[in-house]
Amino acid sequence: MAENEDNPLKPRPAWEADFPHERVEATHVSRREFAKFLCLVSGGLAAGTAFVAVKDKLLPPHRIVGEQRVCRLGDVPVGGTRAFVVPGSTTPYILIHLESGEWRAYEQKCTHLSCAVFYKPGSDKIECPCHNGWFDARTGAVLQGPPPRPLPQLAVIVRGEEIFVAELGPQPA
Numbered sequence: 001m002a003e004n005e006d007n008p009l010k011p012r013p014a015w016e017a018d019f020p021h022e023r024v025e026a027t028h029v030s031r032r033e034f035a036k037f038l039c040l041v042s043g044g045l046a047a048g049t050a051f052v053a054v055k056d057k058l059l060p061p062h063r064i065v066g067e068q069r070v071c072r073l074g075d076v077p078v079g080g081t082r083a084f085v086v087p088g089s090t091t092p093y094i095l096i097h098l099e100s101g102e103w104r105a106y107e108q109k110c111t112h113l114s115c116a117v118f119y120k121p122g123s124d125k126i127e128c129p130c131h132n133g134w135f136d137a138r139t140g141a142v143l144q145g146p147p148p149r150p151l152p153q154l155a156v157i158v159r160g161e162e163i164f165v166a167e168l169g170p171q172p173a
């Protein structure tokens with residue numbers, strides 16, 4: 001068995017004799033390799049960002065056809081919320097039962113960078129925790145922070161004991 005360079009008292013394992021390598025070479029990363037790695041990571045991030053931008057800006061948003069049932073009236077207490085999606089879409093929505101007793105429904109994606117937004121009970125505000133963005137829960141308007149547009153809103157229809165949502169029509173940009 002060959003001599004171990006790290007510890008001359010310990011014999012070198014047989015596999016190292018079969019596959020000799022220089023430890024320094026194995027851990028060394030050249031400037032060129034590091035620059036290649038950075039370019040690869042940067043390119044991947046740029047491609048991902050471009051994909052999200054193209055998808056959000058160029059593809060038409062999913063339109064809700066007719067009225068879609070969300071839940072029963074008693075399913076969401078005053079001050080409570082319910083997350084939902086409509087058939088044929090993956091867009092997340094949030095139904096809010098305001099303390100005033102009124103109902104609101106919004107896309108649950110922040111208009112800044114699409115983080116999930118949450119209703120803050122008792123405040124009539126919707127929070128985006130990513131960059132401290134805030135929206136008015138009664139109108140969806142931006143109150144504070146970087147979001148450039150109000151939250152897209154749906155019409156909420158209460159019929160008997162059931163709650164439905166529908167498109168609200170053209171909304172402010």
Ligand code: FES
Pocket residue numbers: 110111112113114115128129130131132133145146147
């Ligand atoms: S993603 Fe909501 S404030 Fe930035």
